Amino acid sequence: MRILMIGDVVGSLGLKTMSVYLPKLNKLYSPDAIVVNGENAAGNGRGIGKAIAREMFELGVHCITLGNHAWGQAEVFDFIDEEQGIVRPANFPVGTPGQGFTVIPTQAGKLTVINLMGRTFMAPLDCPFRKMDEILEQVPTDSCILVDFHAETTSEKQALAWYLDGRVSAVVGTHTHVQTADERILSKGTGYLTDVGMVGPYDGIIGMERSAIIKRFLTQMPVRFSVAKGRCQFNAVLIDIDKQTKKAKHLKRIRIDEDTPLIS
Template sequence: MSDPHFQLLFVADVYGRAGRETLAELLPQVKAEFKPDLTVVNGENAAAGHGLTGKLAQELRQAGADVLTTGNHVWDQKTFLAEIEDEPNLLRPYNYPPGAPGIGCLVIEAAGLKVLVMNLQGRIFMPPLDDPFRAADEILAAHPDVDVIFCDFHAEATSEKQAFGWHLDGRASAVVGTHTHVPTADHRVLPGGTAYVTDVGMVGPRDSVIGADKESALRRFLTGLPHRFEAADGVVTFNSVLVTISRLTGRAVSIQRIDREHLC
């Protein structure tokens, strides 16, 4: 008898060189242990904490990512505006206004199932984009015949993330939050069968300020003056979640945190 469950591994925001090196070291180990059917990685901070490039996207795929998601830093590296169209299985938030390069959702075949992966961005304390709630409705209406639906919701406010989870409860297999780089302890399956967590965390330096060197961050807070954040070094946290989904119903059975540490 075939396995009645589909497993999706999501790895949180990869931050800088230390995050990339940790992903390359630990992701193959985690995949060998848990054997996910699909692996999605958020790579929007891979370029020294500021965006992504085509070369680094390839590096993340070589580490084991099947699909890459992003967020509000997707355009930080200006060359990526031209590169993103040529990147396979890479998403930017769907709710950018019409005309933005790239795509915000895709359907990928994995372990015999059609999996819809969508990437949306919140609006509270974030750059103004189109309504992510109605954008999600639009995506779902356009893809009625998929088996599994996964969403990376890249947002700042916990209230907006929780509201978004309830909005898709029973309609998506999983909604995971990204952006704050701080993992939350509220992972669970909502009553309608949607796995949810407010923020998965990051693959980035532990002794930092959300991945940035703590001294440079402190200078900004203490002086009030602009100061570019630099990526920190040292022990790196690897934050991820494994979602187990019923092949029959597309509803989540469980969501578990998989957290590791690695010294770069």
């Protein structure tokens, strides 16, 4: 099974960038499943709307994962319970709208996509480690398993990956928007990448307009952030999984930087 996991899509530029490169990558690599983190895909970089989700699915995306900005757009509550292709962090408290994992049928077999959120420097959610133990008891035994761990620190991401080594096919980190160069296969066969990176503005600071963020660091005062414009970037990871053993065989990072503006 081949999975294309695409990093956090940021704002309208991110969605436009994905619409340009995803068809080309789909043709080049022929993935069995395409998963994308869409928690920043709204125009202001927070949350996701129904029209955005529809556009992603029309581009060939099989599953959209979320994160700490899952509720950034009020309209998400109108459709998240109905959309089987969208998963929010599974360790939100019981009763939270939406689902924490889903099983996707592909030509290469079943793929279970699980979304979790870290707790270090983030909201005090339920324990992602124990939540994974609960979820794995419900996952079909004949399914490959991809975990999107939306977390801040490298140590927490690595700890979860080692905790799950041999029990899931791959653990891929999202949230920091900066692609890491540490892709590897752990000793018991779980593929791992600390952070897949982002899709959207290249000249911003993690996708946001630079001056506002610099001002905040200089003044320590509240500042309104906005999505940057100009050149774009596309970050993803291609994961090959053995259909029989459900273990990772190879990971390939994908990074595309544009030298000229995609849109003004």
